[in-house]
Amino acid sequence: MRYLSTIRKVGTTLLFVMLLMSTAMSAQANQKKEKVESMRVAFITHRLNLTPSEAKVFWPVYNNYRHDLTTLRRNFYPMDDGTDPHLDADKQLEFEQKKLDLKKRYKPEFEQALGKEKLNMLVGAEEDFKKMLVQIVRNRREQRNNPK
Secondary structure, three states: OHHHHHHHHHHHHHHHHHHHHHHHHOOOHHHHHHHHHHHHHHHHHHHHOOOHHHHHHHHHHHHHHHHHHHHHHHHHOOOOOOOOHHHOHHHHHHHHHHHHHHHHHHHHHHHHHHOHHHHHHHHHHHHHHHHHHHHHHHHHHHHHHOOO
């Protein structure tokens, strides 16, 4: 019985990921960001198995976190002196420290919204989502480079 439940969950997850991939592959350029964010919401909601009450508390905190992270990236990457921040190890370390500080600042809010177990799952879900996006981009490039 438990075996069938596991198979159902794996099948549902695979179907879900395939749906996300096909949706991402058909998105137009001006809608990419919105599609990615929609995919992120669906992926994290599914992965964490959020209840409606958890989602109601979690998503405003997460959206604030993502906004602050985006602001941090925008402030870091456009360098006024024309140098590439990717080549400056000190700047990279400073950016990584600021990202870590931001995560630490939001941790109590996430833990209050989700609990410790789902907070731990969130970290993995975000990493898995990034990996999935990278795979989608690779698949798109391969399809462009190898048309049938």
